[in-house]
Amino acid sequence: MKTGILQSILLVSLIVATSVHGIADDNANEVFARRILPLAKADKPSSCTECHAAGVNLSQYIRDDASATFVALRSAGLVNSEQPEKSKLLELIARAPDKGDPLLAKIRAEELEAFRTWISAAAKDAQIAGAPASSAPIGPTLPPEVIRHARRDRVLASFIENIWIERERCAGCHSPDKNQRVVKEHGDQISWIVSNDAAGTLAKIINHGLINLDDPNKSKILQKPLGEVEHGGHVKFTRGTRTDKQFRRFLDDYVATLTGKYHTAAELPQQPDLVVVATAQHLRVVELPRAYAEKLMRIDLHRWTDDGWTSTPVASVDGRGNPKNAMFQGVVFATLPRTMDIAKEVETRRQLPGGRYLAKFYVDQGDRTAKNRDYEFGESDLVGQVEFDGPWPAGYSPPKIIKSPEVASGRQ
Ligand code: HEC
Ligand code: HEC
Known part of the structure; x- marks a missing residue:
């Protein structure tokens, strides 16, 4: 046996x-x-x-x-x-x-x-x-445009131009080169930024589960800084701002790509012709009437050239002012054509030259962004404009300081 x-x-x-x-x-x-x-x-x-x-x-x-x-x-x-x-x-x-x-x-x-x-x-x-040739298709079934769109280098480019450009707002508490104090209290999980490494940061955001693949608007990376869920860093930006739109532009597209929502080239999102990158400069508006300070606003900057004011803004700032001190302040973002090497521009931190500028003030007096956070300011939101001149050094102490236009009559 x-x-x-x-x-x-x-x-x-x-x-x-x-x-x-x-x-x-x-x-x-x-x-x-x-x-x-x-x-x-x-x-x-x-x-x-x-x-x-x-x-x-x-x-x-x-x-x-x-x-x-x-x-x-x-x-x-x-x-x-x-x-x-x-x-x-x-x-x-x-x-x-x-x-x-x-x-x-x-x-x-x-x-x-x-x-x-x-x-x-x-x-x-x-x-x-020896078997006879076959016409049975093999390989990916999606059109090449969709396959291209889903390439990691393309995903990363979108992350850079929509979210990475804002990292300075988060770095103090979320970047390991700056957040030692915060880590002591909240643990290493809080470090979702990898300094000077956009790809590494995106990987961390994904690995830490900060993107919600069922509903991109419910992603922690968006809801925390909006203050829609409790956030140790409080509200960093509000709904309807350029930042809100850009975070969502990346998140919506990322989730659609990863979950196979795109089947044809026509379904892919249109890329805007203009891209913004943070400059080293800050703009402060003083004597801001309450009617403006309480609302979402955007200031577009046009520069004086030999041909007059530039037709498209060279830079812009947006956000909410502070009614308590009648001020608004923000980092200025330069507007660049997509044809430039955006990833490089993001790292360069360009500086707007000194000189003559025209600041056009758009204010959401009707609270349209509250109803539709994708609302884009138009001519009907233009409340006034202010010219300024002179040198414009980098940094926020001091920023460039300008006065607000008066409250336009008939509005309020
Ligand atoms: C090192 C990066 C890399 C890896 C790994 C890679 N690819 Fe690609 N793939 C690319 C790039 C970049 C393109 C864009 C066209 C080109 O450069 O050839 C591409 C294009 C393609 C395309 C054509 C779509 C178009 O743009 O027309 C197909 C299909 C494809 N890859 C399939 C695959 C498959 C299958 C694998 C795994 C076996 C794979 N790739 C692995 C980088 C890569
Ligand atoms: C002043 C400090 C501070 C700033 C600035 C800040 N945060 Fe936070 N953030 C915190 C603290 C503290 C926590 C941990 C407690 C919590 O979850 O709210 C946190 C948590 C988070 C989390 C959850 C992390 C996790 O893995 O659970 C996300 C996502 C986040 N913040 C996003 C942002 C974004 C995006 C910005 C910039 C636009 C930002 N934060 C700016 C302090 C800050």
């Missing part, structure tokens, strides 16, 4: 050993089942995710069986039956970033090895390689 069991164990091990050897070498169907199919499992992260936040995945290149997969890949020009090593699919998988994640590098090496082994085996298998 005992010897019988031992014998069968030995026999089984012998069979396993020979078949493992056989599989690794030549049985394309077995290699497919053992090494390729598991790569198609939904919960398996593929190396593609290192550069594509959504839209493409290795599983899109795998069918239910070896023949169907091989034929479709070959018909799509992705495998080369004559020289399997030169298959395009292998090039696609081998693509790696300069400084990649070691874990994904390991996954990539495994994927590459599995496909290399399987493609060579399948190319030698008369039944698989």
